[in-house]
Amino acid sequence: MTRRVYIFDTTLRDGEQSPGVSLNAGEKLQIARQLARLGVDVIEAGFPIASQGDFEAVQAIAREVRGVTVAGLARAGFADIDRAWEALRDAEQPRIHTFIATSPIHMQHKLRMDPEQVIEAAVAAVKRAKSYVSDVEFSAEDASRSELDFLCRVLEAAIAAGATVVNIPDTVGYATPQEFAQFIREILSLVRGIEKVVVSVHCHDDLGLAVANSLAAVAAGATQVEGAINGIGERAGNAAIEEVVMALFTRRDQYGCTTGIRTEEIYRTSRLVANLTGMPIQPNKAVVGKNAFAHESGIHQDGVLKERTTYEIMNPTMVGISQSNLVLGKHSGRHAFRQRLAELGYELNDQELNKAFQRFKTLADKKKEITDADLEAIVEDELRPVPVTYDLAYLHISSGTTVVPTATVGLKKGGELLEEAACGNGPVDAICRAVDKVTGIPCVLKSWGINAVTAGKDAIGEVTLKIAENGGKTYIGRGISTDILEASARAYVNAVNKMFWETGRVERKQHGPQEEENRVEQGLA
Structure with a gap:
């Protein structure tokens, strides 16, 4: 008999805790909507008590995203749980996910609690969460390094208190597939009442075994897998959702399981997460x-x-990588352009279509044929959740081996054209300095990277960079062009626009409820 495995996505919580990643609320909402289209069962939207920004981002997702369970993380304390409920109260299907560590090393050195105190805290937390929502998940942090007898006692107590999901994490990626499968089997046979709840696993990739451990747990009887798109997350990351899903599908003869994932949305989801987090996908990454x-x-x-x-x-078409017979070029019209975008899964309103079509025409003058990857890059570059304060009007560069690199930049702010010039150690440095002179805010360029979207001398260059103001929060910017210096300028201006918006330097006008939720700040470190 085919068994249903639930997919719990923690890209927006554990995934966003990847070093150097900081998503604003609009970006988190954009990813959440795509995760709903992908068909995940649960979106862990964040850790509401971590900051006001994270609370507001979870709240926005709870209000706007339908057809999926929205979860908020909370430690085993009433303040955390109360805050999670405040953020989740408008969700169609809210879940409070509460946790406490159960391994000897965590209890002794981090919690400074004895085993009985841990059980007491776990029960109180589940009961508090249950007073707000019917769906409560309990996680035993560092379960894979916990003593089995004690872990079973904690899980039994949590189930008796009302937990509907119990999660057994391999928090530090220490387990191996064989021992983790046996661990799950023993828990399933020893814990009273466990047949009434969903049994989940959350595996980290410190030894490169997160996906293997997750699949081994499913084979042993687990019914929910937690992970992140592209495997992002703390340290070496989480189990990659797309790998788990495609392994379950491709080897359904072995696992006998199905998921609710719409696999044709996998590639698009992967690209969106990579673009917004600034974490590029390695070329030899499985599936995507x-x-x-x-x-x-x-x-x-x-x-x-x-x-x-x-x-x-x-x-490849199963994961959303497809090639159309419709070849687009400079003579292609708006109808063909719209049709191809629809085939790629993009639904644009008239204003968005006009902007994207303009970029397409400009690119078509430089390239003979426009590929699907080019179209995706154009659309994703245009569909940004942060308003534009500064827009690149023009860029002039003087550089070479015998001259000092100089950049002249023109930025539009409203109806005004602002122009500045600056010298630098190289053309990119000169561009950044010129933009800083226009905005009046010197920023530090923390990282810069380029990726060719397609092959060939006329390929689009996709620049992703990170900036920070006075050693503060990092902002990710992305820009595309067939000219890598123009792409760099666009990426830098994109990051500056994010910084201006999130630090409140832009006057915020009144918007409708959905638009307003796109404009709250986010701040999980």
């Missing part, structure tokens, strides 16, 4: 990497041409 369905070896190419399944165990 650039090389995942690429074949260079002559033997492989010959085999795939004769029969795709000789070297492809998954069909």
Whole structure:
């Protein structure tokens, strides 16, 4: 009999805790909507008590995103749980996710609590959460390094107190697949009442075993897997949702399980998370990497041409990687453009379509053919949740081996054109200095990276960078162009716009409820 496995996505909570990642509320809402389209069962939207910004982001997702359970994380304390409920109260399907550590090393050194105190705190937390919502998840932090007898006592107590989901995390990625599967089997056989609840696992990738451990747990009887898109998260990250889902599907002969995931949305979700977090996907990443369905070896190419399944165990169209027979170029019209975007899964209103079509026409003058990857880059560059304070009007660069790099930048602010010039150690440094002179705020460029969206000399360059003001919060910017210096300027201005918006330097006008929720600040460190 086919078993249903629930997918719990923690991209917006654990995933956002990746070093250097900081999403604003609008970006979190954009990802949450895409996760709902992907078909995850639960979105862990954040840790409401962590900051006012994170509270407001969870609240916005709870209010706006439907058809999915929205969870908020809370430590086993009443203040955390009360705050989580405040953020989640408008959710269609709210879940409070409360946790406490159960391993000897955590209880002794972090909590400074004895085992009985931990059980007492766990029961009180679940009961408090249950007073607000019917769906309560309890996690035993560092479960894989906990003593089995004690862990079973904690889980029994949590179930008796009203938990509907119990989570067994491999918090530090220490387990191996064989022992973790046995661990889950023993818990399932020893814990009274566990047949009444969903049994979840949350595996980290410190030894590169998060996906393997998650799949081993499913084979042993677990019914929920927690993870993040692209495997992002604390330290080495979480189990990659897309890998778990496609492994369960591709090897359903072994696991006998199904999920509710719409697999054709996987690639788009992966790209969105990579773009907004500024964490590029490695080329050889399973399922969604650039090389995942690429074949260079002559033997492989010959085999795939004769029969795709000789070297492809998954069909790329299943995860949303598709190629259309519709070739777009400078003579293509708005109708063909809109149709291709619809095929790629983008639904744009008239204003968004006009802006994207303008960018498409500009690019088409520089490139003979526009690929799907080019179109995705254009649309994702335009559909940003942060209002534009400064817009790049023009850019002039003077650089070479015998001259001091100089940049002249023109930025539009409202109807005004602001112009400045600056010298730098290189052309990118000069651009950044010129923009800083326009805005009046010197920023530190923390990182800069470029990725070619497609192959060839006329490829779009996608620049992702991070800036900070006076050693404060990091802001991620992204820009695209066939000219990498223009892409750098666009990325820097994009990051500056985020900084202006989130620090309140922009006058905030009144908007409708949904738009207003897109404009709250976010601040989980």
